[in-house]
Amino acid sequence: MADYDEPIWLRPERAATGRPAVRSRPEITAAALAVADRGGLDAVSMRNVAEELGTGAASLYRYVSGRDDLLDLMVDATAAGIELPQPTGDLVEDLVAVGKACTG
Numbered sequence: 001m002a003d004y005d006e007p008i009w010l011r012p013e014r015a016a017t018g019r020p021a022v023r024s025r026p027e028i029t030a031a032a033l034a035v036a037d038r039g040g041l042d043a044v045s046m047r048n049v050a051e052e053l054g055t056g057a058a059s060l061y062r063y064v065s066g067r068d069d070l071l072d073l074m075v076d077a078t079a080a081g082i083e084l085p086q087p088t089g090d091l092v093e094d095l096v097a098v099g100k101a102c103t104g
Helices: 025-039 046-053 067-079 091-103
Strands: none
Touching: 025 046, 025 067, 046 067
16 A cells, blocks of 8 residues: 555546556545445445445555545545535625535
8 A cells, every 4th residue: 555645636546557447536435425324434444335336445445545535535525515605705604604505
């Protein structure tokens, strides 16, 4: 497993060597979210996500370096669905509006 200094979004999506990659980060992220939906965040592990994808846990290391990367991808995918309101210029009002947007 490689030791990365940069966040997952700045790394190449697939390892450059070995057999051709057959998974994508969005597919892995969706599997991790499905595992979390069923069992909570504690259930999100390389093994459980791999099982969701029908593969072995070791094969996931080709795409992510560990559970922290899975969690980062899950947060990013979830946050992408939040539509933030346009700022009004009133700091307090804007913060309250953002809070409401994020909590549904």
